[in-house]
Amino acid sequence: MAKVPVQFTLNGSEKAEFIDSGTTLLHALRDKIGDTSPKGGCHQGTCGACSIIIDGELRLSCLTLAETCNGADVRTTAGLSEGGGLHPLQRAFLDAFATQCGFCTPGMIMAAKVLLDHTPNPSREEVVEALSGNICRCTGYEPIIQAVLTAARSNSQNVA
Amino acid sequence: MAIRRGRGVAAINYPTGMNLGGDPTQALVHSTPTGNFMVTLSSVDLGQGMKQIMAQICAETIGVPTDRVVVDTADTDTGPHCMGTFASRGTHRAGNAVIQAAREARQVMLEVAAEELEVNASDLETDGQGNIIVKGAPQKSISIFDVALSAHFKRGRSISGRGMFLIPRSYPEKETGAMKPSTCYAHACTVAEVEVDDETGEVTVLTVKNVFEIGRALNPKMVEQQLVGGSWMGISHALYETTEPYYPSRDHGGTDFNQYLMPGPGDLAKTEIIVLERPSADGPYGAKGPGEMCANPQIPAVANAIFDAVGVRIDTLPITPERILRALKAHAPN
Numbered sequence: 001m002a003k004v005p006v007q008f009t010l011n012g013s014e015k016a017e018f019i020d021s022g023t024t025l026l027h028a029l030r031d032k033i034g035d036t037s038p039k040g041g042c043h044q045g046t047c048g049a050c051s052i053i054i055d056g057e058l059r060l061s062c063l064t065l066a067e068t069c070n071g072a073d074v075r076t077t078a079g080l081s082e083g084g085g086l087h088p089l090q091r092a093f094l095d096a097f098a099t100q101c102g103f104c105t106p107g108m109i110m111a112a113k114v115l116l117d118h119t120p121n122p123s124r125e126e127v128v129e130a131l132s133g134n135i136c137r138c139t140g141y142e143p144i145i146q147a148v149l150t151a152a153r154s155n156s157q158n159v160a
Numbered sequence: 161m162a163i164r165r166g167r168g169v170a171a172i173n174y175p176t177g178m179n180l181g182g183d184p185t186q187a188l189v190h191s192t193p194t195g196n197f198m199v200t201l202s203s204v205d206l207g208q209g210m211k212q213i214m215a216q217i218c219a220e221t222i223g224v225p226t227d228r229v230v231v232d233t234a235d236t237d238t239g240p241h242c243m244g245t246f247a248s249r250g251t252h253r254a255g256n257a258v259i260q261a262a263r264e265a266r267q268v269m270l271e272v273a274a275e276e277l278e279v280n281a282s283d284l285e286t287d288g289q290g291n292i293i294v295k296g297a298p299q300k301s302i303s304i305f306d307v308a309l310s311a312h313f314k315r316g317r318s319i320s321g322r323g324m325f326l327i328p329r330s331y332p333e334k335e336t337g338a339m340k341p342s343t344c345y346a347h348a349c350t351v352a353e354v355e356v357d358d359e360t361g362e363v364t365v366l367t368v369k370n371v372f373e374i375g376r377a378l379n380p381k382m383v384e385q386q387l388v389g390g391s392w393m394g395i396s397h398a399l400y401e402t403t404e405p406y407y408p409s410r411d412h413g414g415t416d417f418n419q420y421l422m423p424g425p426g427d428l429a430k431t432e433i434i435v436l437e438r439p440s441a442d443g444p445y446g447a448k449g450p451g452e453m454c455a456n457p458q459i460p461a462v463a464n465a466i467f468d469a470v471g472v473r474i475d476t477l478p479i480t481p482e483r484i485l486r487a488l489k490a491h492a493p494n
Contacts, residue, residue, distance in 0.1 A: 046418040097385040101207030128425045138207055140392025141425040143385065 008072045010035060011079025019066050026050045026061035029076065037078035037106045041135070048134030051107035052076050058114040077106035080113070089113055089151045096147035100138035107134050112148045121152055161359035165366075166469025170460035171349040175342030176440075176449035177249030182326045185249075186240035187257035189218060189265045190320035195290070195308035197222060197265065199231045202239035203254040208451055209382040210250050216378055217255045217444050221262035222269065223286025224304060240324075248449025251378065252344060255444030257323040264321025272311045272319065273302050344440050346448040347373040350394075350457035352429075354465040358488060361481030363466060365395050365429035368458055372433070375440040375448030387433045387454045394458025395429060396422045399478050 003018035010033065017032045026043075029035045029052075041049035043062045050062040053075035080087035086094070089109050099105045108131060115122055115130035122130070127148045136144060177183045188200040199218050205211045215229040222229075233239070242254065267281075273292040274281035277300060285295050286304075293301040311317040330340040353366040370391050377383040400421040404413045414420055439446025459477065467473050472487035 042416070042418050044418060097381055099207075100209075100385065100389065131425045135422070135424070137422075138389050139385070140389040140431070141428055142388055142392075142431060145425060 004067050006066050006070055008069045008074050010074045011076060017066075021067060023066045024062055025052070025054075025064040025066045025069055025074070028066035029061060029074075035076050035078050037076045039103050039106060041103065041107075046135070047104070047107075048111065049104055049107045051110040051134065053110055053114060056114075056117070058111055075110075075113075077109050080109070087113075088154050089116070089148070092147040092151035092154065093144070096143045096150060098139060098143040098147035104134055104136045104138075108136070108144055112151065115148070116152055116155060121156055122148070124149065162357075164356050164358055164469040165353070166356065166465040166467070167351065167353050168461045168464025168466070168468055169349070169351045170457045170464060172347065172453070172457045172460075174248065174346045174348065174449075174453040174456060176247075176252045176344040176346060176443070176453075177342060178247050179327055179330050179341050179343075182329050183243055183249065183253060184324060184326045185242040185253040185257045186322070186324040187214075187254060187261045188240050188320070188322060189222075189258065189261040190318065191265065191269065191304075191308050191311070193308055193312040195224075195228070195303070195305040197224065197229045197262075199229060199258055199261075200239055201231065201233045201254055201258075202236040202242040203233055203250055204245045205233055206245055208245075208250070208386055209379065210245065210254065212382065213251050213378050214254060214258050217258045218262045220445065221259050222266045223288055223292075224290055225288070228290065228304075246452065248346065248451040248453045250449070250451065251447050252440075252443050252449050253325045255378075255447060256325040256442070259444050260323030260325075261321040262323070264323070265319050266321070268311070268317055268319045268321070269304065269307055272315055272317050273307045275315060276302050276307065276310055343442050344375075344448055346375065346450065346453045348453065348457045350391075350461040352395075352458060352461040352465045354462060354469055356466055356469040356484065358470050358484075361484035361488070363399055363462070363479065363481070363484070365399070365462060365465075367430045367432070368395065368461070369432040370434065370454075370457065371436060372450065372454055373436040373438055373448075374450040374453070375443050376437050376446035377435055377450075378445060378447050380435070383435060383450055384433060386450050387435070388431060390451070390454030391431050391433065391458055392423065392428065393455040395462060397455065397477060398459040398462040399423070399480075402478050402480075 004021045007016040019028055038052050038061050039049035041047035045060050045063045052061045054072050111130055111134050127145050191197050199214050211231040214231045215226050218229045219226040270281040270284045283295050284292050290304050291301045311319050332339040349371045351369045355364045440448045472491050474483050
């Protein structure tokens with residue numbers, strides 16, 4: 001089968017690849033480009049581990065065809081830290097012990113980032129709603145919810 | 161038809177590890193030429209933090225900062241023998257093995273330092289900051305870095321140690337059946353409050369209050385993390401998880417983990433955790449096993465709370481709405 005060219009920005013830098021038509025963005029990111037921060041959990045849109053941000057929206061990279069992302073702005077957890085420092089969400093997840101095996105963490109952080117981008121001071125219910133598409137097997141969710149609320153508070157303090 | 165509220169309590173006595181063949185775990189500890197220490201294990205870190213705990217235990221025993229210890233759990237083909245990470249046994253079994261190995265390595269380290277300082281090894285102690293000092297004369301000291309260099313390049317010593325955990329296998333007495341299945345027990349008690357809809361059979365867990373007695377908490381934040389997650393898992397076992405949710409035909413069962421039910425972030429009970437530390441006699445620095453243990457008391461507590469709410473005893477897990485409705489029907493006057 002003929003390869004298809006695909007070109008997009010990943011965490012601010014240009015990426016171009018030839019891929020098989022029908023390749024998911026998750027596969028292209030992990031196995032072609034080498035960004036393994038999105039995780040392949042269920043590969044059918046149920047677990048949220050592959051969550052990434054495309055043009056500001058939360059998307060499941062396992063259900064997104066790479067060839068539909070031409071010209072898109074793709075963001076993953078791997079691009080969150082700036083200048084060697086952790087993103088406030090990453091710092092909050094660490095401080096709150098909101099990660100154990102770590103497999104759900106990148107997807108959780110992406111979901112939380114989109115929430116905070118649109119809703120800087122979310123209620124607990126809004127955090128729960130934002131994380132409801134992401135499955136965690138270890139933490140019981142409460143530490144994750146607390147981490148997102150903490151990151152939101154630290155963000156608003158920085159702005160003030 | 162109404163929403164009925166109930167409260168249930170349960171307490172458990174939970175063995176750390178098991179005793180079917182001695183429950184062995186072995187560990188090796190050695191220093192690198194720079195005086196860092198390597199712990200080699202086959203025990204697996206599932207995300208519960210075994211590597212961190214083993215680094216703490218090794219560092220405490222040898223007398224170095226925790227960041228001077230690297231833990232390798234990479235490969236069961238090449239690592240020392242371990243039965244595995246299950247039955248709340250990791251910290252207790254591997255921890256005991258690491259202490260024994262680290263003590264042996266520490267002894268070699270002190271012997272090399274004694275030769276360098278021209279004193280008796282029994283007169284030396286560690287300062288916990290990476291130095292070995294003469295007791296009562298701290299100005300006379302040598303860094304562990306220099307001791308390691310001396311051992312590797314000058315004295316031809318291997319600063320290393322072997323450790324293992326093994327308990328004698330316990331057989332039941334013929335007359336009474338009595339045996340000693342474990343040497344160390346953790347304890348827990350949970351009070352659960354539920355609401356049961358006696359029309360739909362749905363259960364909402366409102367609160368769970370847990371007290372855990374887990375020996376010494378070697379890393380209190382990581383213990384808390386285990387207990388919060390474990391409490392949620394216990395409720396999940398009680399009410400949600402099964403590979404055969406669609407009784408009676410197996411053909412209608414779930415086909416993969418996408419159809420395996422667990423409570424999500426919107427289904428959380430208000431959870432309270434209290435930790436009691438009563439150091440165990442045979443645990444590493446008094447630790448017991450908090451892992452699997454902590455997901456157990458919620459199950460009978462929730463079952464008891466359901467009985468308190470609607471008067472039916474469900475003895476099959478998970479306690480699904482269907483099982484509650486069938487029990488209510490069987491229980492009804494006619």
